[in-house]
Amino acid sequence: MRAAGEREGEGFEVTEGLIGGAAIDATGQPLPAETLKLCRDSDAVLLAAIGGYKWDTLAPELRPERGLLSLREGLQCFANLRPATVLPQLVDASSLKREVVEGVDIMIVRELVGGIYFGQPRGFRTNDAGERVGFNTMIYSESEVERIAHVAFKLARKRKSRLTSVEKSNVLEVSMLWKEVVTRVGQAYPDVALSHMYVDNAAMQVIRNPRSFDTLVTGNIFGDILSDAASMLTGSLGMLPSASIAESGPGIYEPVHGSAPDIAGQDIANPMAMVLSAAMMCRYGLDLPGMAERLEGAVTAALDAGYRTKDLMSEGKREGIRKDHVEFQ
Amino acid sequence: MRAAGEREGEGFEVTEGLIGGAAIDATGQPLPAETLKLCRDSDAVLLAAIGGYKWDTLAPELRPERGLLSLREGLQCFANLRPATVLPQLVDASSLKREVVEGVDIMIVRELVGGIYFGQPRGFRTNDAGERVGFNTMIYSESEVERIAHVAFKLARKRKSRLTSVEKSNVLEVSMLWKEVVTRVGQAYPDVALSHMYVDNAAMQVIRNPRSFDTLVTGNIFGDILSDAASMLTGSLGMLPSASIAESGPGIYEPVHGSAPDIAGQDIANPMAMVLSAAMMCRYGLDLPGMAERLEGAVTAALDAGYRTKDLMSEGKREGIRKDHVEFQ
Numbered sequence A, B: 001m002r003a004a005g006e007r008e009g010e011g012f013e014v015t016e017g018l019i020g021g022a023a024i025d026a027t028g029q030p031l032p033a034e035t036l037k038l039c040r041d042s043d044a045v046l047l048a049a050i051g052g053y054k055w056d057t058l059a060p061e062l063r064p065e066r067g068l069l070s071l072r073e074g075l076q077c078f079a080n081l082r083p084a085t086v087l088p089q090l091v092d093a094s095s096l097k098r099e100v101v102e103g104v105d106i107m108i109v110r111e112l113v114g115g116i117y118f119g120q121p122r123g124f125r126t127n128d129a130g131e132r133v134g135f136n137t138m139i140y141s142e143s144e145v146e147r148i149a150h151v152a153f154k155l156a157r158k159r160k161s162r163l164t165s166v167e168k169s170n171v172l173e174v175s176m177l178w179k180e181v182v183t184r185v186g187q188a189y190p191d192v193a194l195s196h197m198y199v200d201n202a203a204m205q206v207i208r209n210p211r212s213f214d215t216l217v218t219g220n221i222f223g224d225i226l227s228d229a230a231s232m233l234t235g236s237l238g239m240l241p242s243a244s245i246a247e248s249g250p251g252i253y254e255p256v257h258g259s260a261p262d263i264a265g266q267d268i269a270n271p272m273a274m275v276l277s278a279a280m281m282c283r284y285g286l287d288l289p290g291m292a293e294r295l296e297g298a299v300t301a302a303l304d305a306g307y308r309t310k311d312l313m314s315e316g317k318r319e320g321i322r323k324d325h326v327e328f329q
């Protein structure tokens, strides 16, 4: 970002705050109040990953994940945009066939601060038979569905004007409400072709015929699952950026991947999801499209030059892969 | 089944009952009490598919799906076994690469009568802001998790002795309980290698490295989503049987696919999932392994002879496909 900023004549004031594992080590809390304040006072938040084996045995409310969830909720970043785009250079990195993934360009719009992730009541109790039960509530209100639907319809408009709403309305009441509200909001977007799909079918169609999707809108946990499935179209989770946007105030820009503790310290992590997240930040959060293009261009240039991290290489295809460094354009 | 029974010297007494759309048309109910009684009095239930466009606008409690859910619940068929096996003849029918799907043999064990499908409270209400909300409860008790875990460990033992338990315990309390109970039950099966995986990661790994799975156990809705995703490994939902088993009493044997109203009446439906479901019924429900083998053998023979339904043919691969009928062996 600094290198691209120099060429664009843009400066950034970058302040670092702790979250997740690092914050737990330093303060005992996965999201210190200081970090949340720092984020609120910023124009955008660029987030790295948050977990690791070291913190896996802590009490649930003290784990790194809770820091991430509290940040999303604290900033009310309700709209999580997860593009799954298959770059021509990486068509063969996917476990799916070339003819299936070529040209795939899906935008998943995931509701991020509601649904079963935050629904009350939740917890543990003893039932009538005297045994423990664990429970969570999947819940959406009309206004929660409305605001995410508007984001999705507007985005679809800038794309191919096709929106698929994904739920499980043949079983769940929360999904019936979801479907009804999305349909109603859709009346204000007659130029966008709206369709509805059950989540089980969507998980299948994403793999079977991914090009049939343009923009997809869904709730928190369905979006969590589907975006990870869709990531496989692109060859690697290491390629996928995301943006989480609020009605007002700073958005959060973060790679879809986690901290990948299994490869920490080996210098083989793929930085592209992070670079592309910074590009999304420039485009959606800082209104600097020129910067966004430079950052995306850097990724394309590195791929064109033949650079591949390990996650992008299928067995027996490692020849011709450059291992030196590429010059930033 | 009749043809195979003749060769095996086995007779079947087959009684037909109405469920789903057909039952709604005849009685106004998706699961008439008469059908449930008939099923209870049988040794096994072979179920066809239940829905169609015609019934899509009925009130939720009168839709075909409700009949299916009530039957599963009424018979307490809590263990839904969904094998995803890639047959050598169909390796190229998948949207995934040959080298990824070749040899895949996953058994998904899905909890079928609990979780968010049946959890209370559920429904609609008005919140403090005066707007409507829809809500469902994802809930599991210790004994519900225990019984499905025992089924999964026992099955894993008969397979490659590896069991992956899938949940979202980094976010959900119901999943924390799930993970804890599965781990505890696992102590009685020291010969089975148990691992835990988050559902988002599982959706990814099933596509990326499906051969890494042997037996997988998960809750109702995660199982619904993952089994549909896994079906794509095998080329078509039209190939996949399932068995839903109770502690005692008859099990339900049904294809994983639905009624596919979009292709009704065209004589292009794939009957293999249904035939293989009958095979599972013979094996698990009627204790007739010889019959099961004959039915499975019929499917293999048809495929070996080059027969393919449309769902198994990728564009441009339709030559050499036989369109006449194969003689039952």
Ligand SMILES: CC(C)[C@H](C(=O)O)[C@@H](O)C(=O)O
Pocket (backbone or CB within 6 Å): A065, A068, A069, A224, A256, B170, B171, B200
């Ligand atoms: C780490 C976890 C809490 C998180 C989520 O489930 O939202 C992650 O999987 C994601 O998708 O960003």
Ligand SMILES: CC(C)[C@H](C(=O)O)[C@@H](O)C(=O)O
Pocket (backbone or CB within 6 Å): A170, A171, A200, B065, B068, B069, B224, B256
């Ligand atoms: C039809 C529907 C209610 C059902 C389910 O969700 O269980 C189906 O998708 C299945 O997987 O058998």
